[in-house]
Amino acid sequence: MNADTLIRLRVPITVLPEGEGLPLPEYMSPLAAGMDLCAAVAADFTLPPGARTLVPCGIRIALPEGFEAQIRPRSGLALRHGITLVNAPGTIDADYRGPIQLPVINLGQEPYTIHRGDRLAQLIVAPVVRVEWELQDDLDDTARGERGFGHTGR
Numbered sequence: 001m002n003a004d005t006l007i008r009l010r011v012p013i014t015v016l017p018e019g020e021g022l023p024l025p026e027y028m029s030p031l032a033a034g035m036d037l038c039a040a041v042a043a044d045f046t047l048p049p050g051a052r053t054l055v056p057c058g059i060r061i062a063l064p065e066g067f068e069a070q071i072r073p074r075s076g077l078a079l080r081h082g083i084t085l086v087n088a089p090g091t092i093d094a095d096y097r098g099p100i101q102l103p104v105i106n107l108g109q110e111p112y113t114i115h116r117g118d119r120l121a122q123l124i125v126a127p128v129v130r131v132e133w134e135l136q137d138d139l140d141d142t143a144r145g146e147r148g149f150g151h152t153g154r
Contacts, residue, residue, distance in 0.1 A: 002030070009125060012062040016099055018042065019058015022116075025123050034072060034122030037102065039114050046113045052086055052105040055120060063094040063125065070124045071102065077120065082108025085121060094128070 013024060018040040025035035040058030047053055063069060071090035077083040086103040102121050106112050114120070 006031075009064070009067070011064070011125065014060045016040070016056075016058045016060065018056050022058055024059070025057075034124045036074070036119040037071070037100065037121045037123050039102075039116060039118045039120050041114060041116050044113050044115050046111050047083075047104065047106040048111050049082075049106050049109055052103060055102045055104050055114060057100040057102065059100050060097055061092070061100065062097060063092065065094050066128055067094055067125055068092060068128050070126060071100075072122045072124060074119060074122060081110070081112050082106060083112055083120070089124075092123075 015022075015024075019038075022038045022040055025037055027035050037057045040056045045053070045055075061069065069092035071085065071088070071092065073084040073088050083104060083106055086105045090103070092100065100123075104114070104120060
C-alpha cells in the first residue's frame with residue numbers, strides 16, 4: 001500500500017483566533033495514521049509533575065456523519081517526559097462543532113513546558129459502526145471462554 005491508495009475524506013476545518021499562524025493538523029509521514037495537533041497557547045506554560053490542564057488546539061472541525069476523530073497521546077512525549085492525555089483516547093463525535101482541546105497531564109517527575117506550536121497529540125479519523133444488539137439466552141463457546149484479564153498470555 002502507498003499513500004496514493006489510501007482512502008481520502010474531505011473534512012471542513014475552521015481556524016480560531018488562538019490558532020492563527022499555526023499549521024493545520026497534518027500527517028508527518030506518507031503512511032501515518034494520525035495527524036499531529038499543536039498547542040495554541042498564547043505563551044509558554046509549565047505543567048508541574050502530577051498537574052493537568054486543558055490545552056487549546058485553535059481549530060474546530062465538522063466530521064461527516066459516520067465518522068469520529070480519536071485523540072491520542074504522542075508516544076515520544078509519553079516515553080521521554082511522561083506527558084499524556086487524561087482521557088486517552090478521547091473521542092470527537094460527528095455532531096460536535098466546538099473547539100478541539102487536549103486534557104494534558106504530566107505523569108513525569110520533572111516540570112514540562114508547553115510552547116506555542118508544540119505537537120502534543122494525534123488526531124485519527126475513523127469510521128463509526130452502529131451496533132444493533134441481538135439478545136440471546138447464551139453465547140457461543142470459544143477456547144478462551146470467560147477467562148479475563150491476563151489470560152491470553154502464556
